[in-house]
Structure formats: C-alpha cells, structure tokens
Amino acid sequence: MSDSTGTGAGPRTTVAGRPVVRRVAGHRPRPVPAPGAPAPQWLQVLAAVSWRLLVVVAAVSLVFYATAQVQLLFVALFLALVFTAVLRPLVDLLDRVMPRGIATAIGLLAGFAFFAGLVAYVAYSVADQWSALQRQFGQGIEQITDYLEGGSLPFVIDRDQIAEWVANAQVWVQEHSGELASQAAERAGSVVEIFTGLALAIFCAVFFLARGTSMWTWFLNQLPARVRGTWQEAADAGWSTFSGYTRGIVFVALSDGLLALVFLSALQVPLAAPLAVLVFVGAFIPLIGAPLAMVVAMIVALAANGFWAAVVVGLGIAGIGQIEGHVLQPLIMGKQVSLHPVMVAVAVTAGTLTAGILGAVVAVPLVSVAWAIFSRLRTVDPPLPDEDEDPLVEHVGERGDGVPDEEGAAPARV
Structure with a gap:
C-alpha cells in the first residue's frame, strides 16, 4: 500500500502504517525521530542534577524545621559541646592524678567560678561608677545638645525640638504600655527557658566529660561494622x-577583652x-x-569625655579588631578552621536571618x-593546571633532552 504526494519533500510511502522518506536527487529529507527515542x-x-538538588534542599529544610521545633534542646546540646570542648583539656590533665569523676567536678566548678567572678566584677564596677557616670552622662548630653544648636552641622536642632521628641516618646510609651507589659512577660518566660537550657547543658556536659568516650563507643557499636x-x-x-x-575563640575573646580593658x-x-x-562577648x-x-x-x-575621646575609643577598638583578625586568630586557630571570608560572611x-543572634553565633562553627x-571524606580529583603551564606537559627537565635534571626529575613526557 503506497501513497504518493506532490510536496517538495519527495514521494512518501507507508509501510506497516509508518511513513518512510525516500531519497530524491537534490533533496535532503529531515530526520524523523523514532517513537520512544x-x-x-x-x-x-x-x-x-535537578532532582538530586531537590532532595538535598528538602533534607536541609527538614533539618532546619526539626531544629526550630526543638530549639531549646539544640541550644542546650550546643552549649554542652562548648563546655566539653573548653573544659576537656583541664579535665584530662586532672584525670592523671585523680579519678575521672572528681576531675570532671573540679573542671566544671572552675568554669562556674570563672563565670561567676566575671559577672560579680562587672556588677561591682557598675555599682561603683554609676553615680559618676550619671553626672558625666548628663554633662555629655548637655555638650551634645549645645553642639547640635550652634555647631557646624548643616542643620540646627534646638531644645524645643528635643523636648518635643521626648514628649512624643513618653506618649508612645503610655499608648503601648499594654504591649510592652506583654513583651516583658514573654521575656520573663524566655529567662526561665534560658535557665532550663543552661541546666540541661551542664547536665549533658557532665556526662560528655566523664563518659564521653564510652558513650561514643556504644554508639559506634550500634552501627554496621562496614x-x-x-x-x-x-x-x-x-x-577536632x-x-x-571553640577553644580558640574563647582565648581570642579573652585577649580582646583584656586589651579593651x-x-x-x-x-x-x-x-x-x-x-x-561587651567586647569579650562580641568576639563570639x-x-x-x-x-x-x-x-x-x-x-x-x-x-x-567628649567627641575626641569617642573618636580615640573607636580607633582603639578597631585596632584591637585588626590585631584579632590578623594576629590572634591565625596564630591560635591555625588551619583548624579554614573558611574563606566570603563564606564566613554568607554563613x-x-x-542571622534564620535564628537571629543565636544563628550568627552558631553558624560559623557548624x-x-x-x-x-x-x-x-571526599575523594579529590587531580587539580587543574595553572594558566602559565602547558596542560599537555607533565614535567620538563631543565636540560630538555630527556635526561633527568640535577634534582632527579623524570624525563620529559609530552
């Protein structure tokens, strides 16, 4: 059964219901893809690649969702690991001369004593200098007001405008007193959660320090041997x-705090x-x-102390930051944390966008x-050749005659 047409594509016939293109002199037929190609x-x-990326994104999203549902537990375990990493060298040192349990207790008490002493010192400093600070702060505000009224700024702000802003702020506080009270109650609940998480972190840190190796061995025994x-x-x-x-950032933060003090x-x-x-906390x-x-x-x-004192303070703390970034961190941390600055900024x-300040703190270590x-765990492929090297030449000796050079290099192979 055949069917001829007069189109430019040449005569067509059908064989078993499928069109077959016959070659005609001077004509190049278009290929017809076979069904199911x-x-x-x-x-x-x-x-x-796309479906694998979708699976990875779904898995990461599931991890973030699960972490958000148990945020308090995640924070407690993270703090427990931090306490363990910081106190582990001290506990291992004490373990040489006393039982592991007593060494763990002494290590935790030492950490608690350091933290309590730091808080007590800050509270004493604030109470001791509070009256003088109030007087100096009032004088400083007066100087700032005088500068805004008659300074060299392109605009002028008088005392009446400042008084109006203060009055508007008071009205706003009165109108939103209910919302502020409810937020304060929520913060009180957050304080309870903080102490709960801290207690859980200390409880877990005790076992990580005392029996961490045994706990990890038990976990490995639950896995297949392969x-x-x-x-x-x-x-x-x-x-590692x-x-x-963790230990490096704690030491760097202590150094920053002492230099700032x-x-x-x-x-x-x-x-x-x-x-x-505050500088110590900011280093984290x-x-x-x-x-x-x-x-x-x-x-x-x-x-x-005035404008120029503020300028000097800003330059001094910026200098401390430069010492941290270019001296302390490379010297203390070495290559244990080798992340590009762009990756640090992105992390x-x-x-921060995901979990606020908490997310900013835990992003880089994670x-x-x-x-x-x-x-x-990855398998590294051979690196790409440099732009100045010929990718076809593996090595060429200095003599170039196929004989190894003085350093024992192999003959040239192209």
Whole structure:
C-alpha cells in the first residue's frame, strides 16, 4: 500500500502504517525521530542534577524545621559541646592524678567560678561608677545638645525640638504600655527557658566529660561494622575542628577583652570593665559583635569625655579588631578552621536571618564542622593546571633532552 504526494519533500510511502522518506536527487529529507527515542544527553544530566538538588534542599529544610521545633534542646546540646570542648583539656590533665569523676567536678566548678567572678566584677564596677557616670552622662548630653544648636552641622536642632521628641516618646510609651507589659512577660518566660537550657547543658556536659568516650563507643557499636570506620573518621574531623574553634575563640575573646580593658582604663572611660566584657562577648559573633561593641563604647565615651575621646575609643577598638583578625586568630586557630571570608560572611548572614543572634553565633562553627567532615571524606580529583603551564606537559627537565635534571626529575613526557 503506497501513497504518493506532490510536496517538495519527495514521494512518501507507508509501510506497516509508518511513513518512510525516500531519497530524491537534490533533496535532503529531515530526520524523523523514532517513537520512544531517549532525551538529549544534556537534558538527562540536567534532570539528574535537578532532582538530586531537590532532595538535598528538602533534607536541609527538614533539618532546619526539626531544629526550630526543638530549639531549646539544640541550644542546650550546643552549649554542652562548648563546655566539653573548653573544659576537656583541664579535665584530662586532672584525670592523671585523680579519678575521672572528681576531675570532671573540679573542671566544671572552675568554669562556674570563672563565670561567676566575671559577672560579680562587672556588677561591682557598675555599682561603683554609676553615680559618676550619671553626672558625666548628663554633662555629655548637655555638650551634645549645645553642639547640635550652634555647631557646624548643616542643620540646627534646638531644645524645643528635643523636648518635643521626648514628649512624643513618653506618649508612645503610655499608648503601648499594654504591649510592652506583654513583651516583658514573654521575656520573663524566655529567662526561665534560658535557665532550663543552661541546666540541661551542664547536665549533658557532665556526662560528655566523664563518659564521653564510652558513650561514643556504644554508639559506634550500634552501627554496621562496614560503616564504623567512616563514622569514626568523620567524627574525628568534626570534633577536632569544633574543639579547636571553640577553644580558640574563647582565648581570642579573652585577649580582646583584656586589651579593651587596658585601653579604656588608660583613657579613663567610665564603665571600662563592663565595656571590656561587651567586647569579650562580641568576639563570639563574627563580623557583627566587634562593631556593635565599638559603637556602644564610643557612645559612652562621647557622653562622658567628649567627641575626641569617642573618636580615640573607636580607633582603639578597631585596632584591637585588626590585631584579632590578623594576629590572634591565625596564630591560635591555625588551619583548624579554614573558611574563606566570603563564606564566613554568607554563613553569619544566613544564620542571622534564620535564628537571629543565636544563628550568627552558631553558624560559623557548624559550617566549619560540615566543611571539615566533607574535606576528610571526599575523594579529590587531580587539580587543574595553572594558566602559565602547558596542560599537555607533565614535567620538563631543565636540560630538555630527556635526561633527568640535577634534582632527579623524570624525563620529559609530552
């Protein structure tokens, strides 16, 4: 059965119901894809990568959702690991001369004593300098008001405008007193949660310090024997990075706080000790904490000692930040946390958007641990050649005659 047409494509016939194109002189027929032909290679690769990316995104989203539902538990376990990483060297040292349980108790008491002493010192400094600070703060506000009224700024702000702003603020507080009270009640509930999480963290840290190795061995024994080596290797890389980062950042924060205390005390800035503690706390928040501490210290110096004192304080704390970034962190942490500054900035931003200040604090150590585990378990392919090298030449001796050079290099192979 055949069917001829007069179109430019040439005569067509049908065989078993399927069109067959016959070649005609001077005519190039278009290929007709067979039914059920596979998709192009590029489309198959794109589809394979896409569904794998969707699975990864879904898994990460599930982890974030589950963590948000048990945020208090996550924070408690994170703090327990921090306490363990910081106190583990002291407990291991004491374990050489006394039972492990007693060494753990002494280590935890030492950490608690340090924290309590720090809080007591800050409270004493605030109470001792509060009256002088009130007087200096009032004088500083008066100087700032005089400068706004008759300074060299392109605009003028008089006392009547300032009084109007204060009155508007008082009206706003009165109108929103109910909302402020409810927020205060919520904060009170948050305080209870904080103490609950802290108690859970200390409880877990006791067992991590005293029986951490036995607990990890028990966990490995629950896994199939063929995967225990991989889990152990990943755990070694992750814990080494996390403990190195934790101990390093604590030492760096202490150094920043001591330098800030000496610097602010030399300039006779009020509340030097609390401001130094603020610098200490800010060191735990990459990219954000140090600028915030610097701004607060500058405001106190501006209100108490004037404009130029605030400028000097800002430059001094910025210098301390430079010492931290270029001297202390490379010297103390070394290569245990090898993240590019761009990755640090992205991690801190993502953590802040996801969980606020808490996310900014935990983002960098978590990303560092994930990268350390990935780097340990991955299989690295040969690197790409440099732009100045010929990718076809593996090695060429200096003599270029196929004979090894003086350093024992292999003959040239092209």
